[in-house]
Amino acid sequence: MAKEKKLVEAITSMEDDFxxxxxxVVKKAELCAYSSLKGCxxxxxxxxxxxxxxxxxxxxxxxxTCVENVYMPMFIxxxxxxxxxxxxxxxxxxxxxxxxxxxxxxxxxxxxxPTSETLxxxxxxxxVQSYRDLPKLYNQWCSVVRWEKTTRPxxxxxxxxxxxxxxxxxxxxxxxxxxxxxxxxxxxxxxQVLAIPMIKGRKTEKEKFAGANxxxxxEALMHDGKALQSGTSHNFGDGFAKAFGIQYTDKDNKxxxxxxxSWGMSxxxxxxxxxxxxxxxxxxxxPRIAPTQVMIIPIMQHKEGVLEKAIELKExxxxxFRVKLDDSDKKPGWxxxxxxxxxxxxxxELGPKDIEANQAxxxxxDTREKLTVSFDELEIKLATLLDNIQADMxxxxxxxxxxxxYTAKTKExxxxxxxxxxxxxxxxxxxxxxxxxxxxxxxxATSRCMPFEQEKISDTCIYCGKPAKTMVYWGKAY
Amino acid sequence: MAKEKKLVEAITSMEDDFxxxxxxVVKKAELCAYSSLKGCxxxxxxxxxxxxxxxxxxxxxxxxTCVENVYMPMFIxxxxxxxxxxxxxxxxxxxxxxxxxxxxxxxxxxxxxPTSETLxxxxxxxxVQSYRDLPKLYNQWCSVVRWEKTTRPxxxxxxxxxxxxxxxxxxxxxxxxxxxxxxxxxxxxxxQVLAIPMIKGRKTEKEKFAGANxxxxxEALMHDGKALQSGTSHNFGDGFAKAFGIQYTDKDNKxxxxxxxSWGMSxxxxxxxxxxxxxxxxxxxxPRIAPTQVMIIPIMQHKEGVLEKAIELKExxxxxFRVKLDDSDKKPGWxxxxxxxxxxxxxxELGPKDIEANQAxxxxxDTREKLTVSFDELEIKLATLLDNIQADMxxxxxxxxxxxxYTAKTKExxxxxxxxxxxxxxxxxxxxxxxxxxxxxxxxATSRCMPFEQEKISDTCIYCGKPAKTMVYWGKAY
Numbered sequence: 001m002a003k004e005k006k007l008v009e010a011i012t013s014m015e016d017d018f019x020x021x022x023x024x025v026v027k028k029a030e031l032c033a034y035s036s037l038k039g040c041x042x043x044x045x046x047x048x049x050x051x052x053x054x055x056x057x058x059x060x061x062x063x064x065t066c067v068e069n070v071y072m073p074m075f076i077x078x079x080x081x082x083x084x085x086x087x088x089x090x091x092x093x094x095x096x097x098x099x100x101x102x103x104x105x106x107x108x109x110x111x112x113x114p115t116s117e118t119l120x121x122x123x124x125x126x127x128v129q130s131y132r133d134l135p136k137l138y139n140q141w142c143s144v145v146r147w148e149k150t151t152r153p154x155x156x157x158x159x160x161x162x163x164x165x166x167x168x169x170x171x172x173x174x175x176x177x178x179x180x181x182x183x184x185x186x187x188x189x190x191x192q193v194l195a196i197p198m199i200k201g202r203k204t205e206k207e208k209f210a211g212a213n214x215x216x217x218x219e220a221l222m223h224d225g226k227a228l229q230s231g232t233s234h235n236f237g238d239g240f241a242k243a244f245g246i247q248y249t250d251k252d253n254k255x256x257x258x259x260x261x262s263w264g265m266s267x268x269x270x271x272x273x274x275x276x277x278x279x280x281x282x283x284x285x286x287p288r289i290a291p292t293q294v295m296i297i298p299i300m301q302h303k304e305g306v307l308e309k310a311i312e313l314k315e316x317x318x319x320x321f322r323v324k325l326d327d328s329d330k331k332p333g334w335x336x337x338x339x340x341x342x343x344x345x346x347x348x349e350l351g352p353k354d355i356e357a358n359q360a361x362x363x364x365x366d367t368r369e370k371l372t373v374s375f376d377e378l379e380i381k382l383a384t385l386l387d388n389i390q391a392d393m394x395x396x397x398x399x400x401x402x403x404x405x406y407t408a409k410t411k412e413x414x415x416x417x418x419x420x421x422x423x424x425x426x427x428x429x430x431x432x433x434x435x436x437x438x439x440x441x442x443x444x445a446t447s448r449c450m451p452f453e454q455e456k457i458s459d460t461c462i463y464c465g466k467p468a469k470t471m472v473y474w475g476k477a478y
Numbered sequence: 479m480a481k482e483k484k485l486v487e488a489i490t491s492m493e494d495d496f497x498x499x500x501x502x503v504v505k506k507a508e509l510c511a512y513s514s515l516k517g518c519x520x521x522x523x524x525x526x527x528x529x530x531x532x533x534x535x536x537x538x539x540x541x542x543t544c545v546e547n548v549y550m551p552m553f554i555x556x557x558x559x560x561x562x563x564x565x566x567x568x569x570x571x572x573x574x575x576x577x578x579x580x581x582x583x584x585x586x587x588x589x590x591x592p593t594s595e596t597l598x599x600x601x602x603x604x605x606v607q608s609y610r611d612l613p614k615l616y617n618q619w620c621s622v623v624r625w626e627k628t629t630r631p632x633x634x635x636x637x638x639x640x641x642x643x644x645x646x647x648x649x650x651x652x653x654x655x656x657x658x659x660x661x662x663x664x665x666x667x668x669x670q671v672l673a674i675p676m677i678k679g680r681k682t683e684k685e686k687f688a689g690a691n692x693x694x695x696x697e698a699l700m701h702d703g704k705a706l707q708s709g710t711s712h713n714f715g716d717g718f719a720k721a722f723g724i725q726y727t728d729k730d731n732k733x734x735x736x737x738x739x740s741w742g743m744s745x746x747x748x749x750x751x752x753x754x755x756x757x758x759x760x761x762x763x764x765p766r767i768a769p770t771q772v773m774i775i776p777i778m779q780h781k782e783g784v785l786e787k788a789i790e791l792k793e794x795x796x797x798x799f800r801v802k803l804d805d806s807d808k809k810p811g812w813x814x815x816x817x818x819x820x821x822x823x824x825x826x827e828l829g830p831k832d833i834e835a836n837q838a839x840x841x842x843x844d845t846r847e848k849l850t851v852s853f854d855e856l857e858i859k860l861a862t863l864l865d866n867i868q869a870d871m872x873x874x875x876x877x878x879x880x881x882x883x884y885t886a887k888t889k890e891x892x893x894x895x896x897x898x899x900x901x902x903x904x905x906x907x908x909x910x911x912x913x914x915x916x917x918x919x920x921x922x923a924t925s926r927c928m929p930f931e932q933e934k935i936s937d938t939c940i941y942c943g944k945p946a947k948t949m950v951y952w953g954k955a956y
Contacts, residue, residue, distance in 0.1 A: 033601060033604065033605065035550070035551050035597065035600070035601070036555060036558060036600055037551055037553055037554075037555055037588070040551035040553060041551070042548065042549070042550055042551065042597075042601060043548055043549035044548055045546035045547065045548055045616070048546075048547050048548050048549055049546075049547070051549075052547065068523035068526075068527075069523065069526050069527070069530065070520065070521055070522055070523055070526050071520070071521040071526055071529075071621075071639060072513070072520055073513050073515055073518035073519070073520065073637055074552075074590075074621060074623070074637055075515055075518060075574075075637070076515075077514060077515055080514060093580055093581065094580050095579075095580065096553075096576045096578070096579050096580075096588075097576065097577065097578040097579070098574045098575060098576050098577075098590065099575065099576075099577045099578065100574070100575040100577065101573075101574050101575070101625040101636075102571055102572050102573065102574075102625035103571060110515070110574075112552075112576065112590070119513065119520075122513070122514055123511060123513070123520060126511065127511065138523070142621075143549075143552060143620075145552070147579040147580035158551075158579075159551055159552055159553070161549060
């Protein structure tokens, strides 16, 4: 058994060192490799396949709301980036600059896109003339670059993959409606497919996107009690439209500025999947996003009929599920560890005695629960089991989050919770930025969002004691 | 009718000026827009949707051959690019250089990837140890940058989208087999899905990829008689493996170098679709790749029941086909022109009289042929018609290519054909580069490939008269 255990032992336990556990899982589940270039990661097949499934699911949902995909250049001229004041201030310090093309030094430096608001605005200024041209509901799947000093796989890297939606509308109301609609698309996707419950809310002025009127966010709680911003949706009002001159003629033949939104979700969400569901044996993937849902592992595969039956099962089950067969020459125990490390939701153990008894053993990755199932019922039981795993994972994540969500009525109570109990803290705020800054300074917690579902925890701001205007979710964040 | 005609009249006829016709189609069919940055194009929804379909089709075919997708960084350190001598010489003159990240000047310049051989080699050197780790069959979908002086949408742009497959194998034979396998995947895809027949063959030493032992290519003939290299597959032998130290321990415990391949197809192929199938009314898309296969255009849609029936048809037919309904307030003639410009394979015309007669009019985009079809048979007829269009388009493209493929036995004959008859010229060659260079110099034609299907046109090289070693397809190329 010594050899089989190696793989598991190589992971630091999450209770000992959560950060190291995370890095270990990313590496041992072969999701990422580091490249020679600091801060840039390589998405290996196991990691990229998760992203492909995320793309498929989100893209279908986007298209159901009439979004169309496009592709914009990866370079932005410096002068274009500078057109919107807040936006350039937010991004210029962290971009990569191209200064030379071929043998020539460029007359104007180019930025490798950190986000593409300016490019979409430049396009919309050219192609939007009349109210008939609206709305424009464009999205692109691409990579972006932000020059980060400290990086962690998926959570913060110099280059990362994402989608960025950019829309232009005739009215303020329509833009706001789209902003909220896309936030809901993200939240529903995370709950239904990734089994991660989300807090939906609005960012404070301090935390909003550079150039936005308002930023909405979905926030999740990781297993270690830290928060992760998982997707954002911004309402730009007509700020960018004025900076870029995006105007249309309305039905009364009057010139109007468009109202814009943007919204994005990135490979960062894979970090959330790892940190919400993973355990000390590695990754645990929700069935709906798992690239492989079922791993068949033959026992004593040299015995006559075992491998044949395994192959037959694989072929039958592949019509309904994403199935793999591990017929390598490794020992079964080692194969179990690998399947667990990679987070594959169900393994089917299949030995000569099982075959004789017309049955197989099903093992759930999330609970380790074992079920003996007759071959005749395998398909139906697998479908039910995958549904149950999906539902149970969401439920466990919700319970964990709720158990780590606290309320604070006073500054002292707040500080005490932040210091001792990792999690969300719900507390009242006066909406003054000075209080928000002080809270961060003194506790390390940031405002995650002003949730749509408001509660009245107390009457006054926990920091200054003045009348409270809103409840805020606070927490330490990735 | 004046207004309806505008759209069509706006296209230059291909007989008058093929290059201008091409640019007009790209613009009027709304496939691309130019960005503010010279040489970078924007893929608009109609253009990007074609690329999405190409991706889906190719990706499925790749995965059937066990290829896995990954994502590599977009930046390459200068020192990494320089490891393979021929490779860096081939690409260094045409790359974009990043010299600054955030506020700091980089100690080592970075190249925005023009292709990713060096990154994959760097990865394989780290992750390949034993024969058990082989083969590695990785692919990525991404964009690459080559600093081009003169650009044309799809055909030559500073940034373009593509896929690049990179594989590592234990043996020379296996690498060669993979190289040919992927060339066949490309050729079959182009014939079956894009309705473009391909000449498969090997590139000459002069035309092969920088760093490859051998480059295989598929070559298509455009409507104007120019050739387009449409996909390439390279066998690297162990050249890169030696430069990057990619070694594995074989079954006898001896250290061996891996043998590598790479293969790619890009958005350039959309240029081929336009130039093979298009006509003076615009784009003509093969049904299997068309984002919209059927456009329903109601006639007198204000009359009771017309729009209702159109919506009903759209819903029914959408279960089997990619269908859109144009219910805008434009005139039918204008809608016809738009549908034709966009290359939608079939339009259904539906007026009050048709509805009364329980029928609709089907019009083929490729031949303009009209069919009256009863509603009861619509589904079956559409399926057949789409299949027929697909087959006829391939057949027409094949006939056009064959009619524009000539043979030359002497230099004089060759020069005469190249000067007067645009197309492929099959002619014999001695395999000396000096003859190849002279032919190019004197005629402007380049060697497209040494085809797998060889013929003996004559005994001697058309240029030097020495004994011929191979037949070559020559032509002027994009």
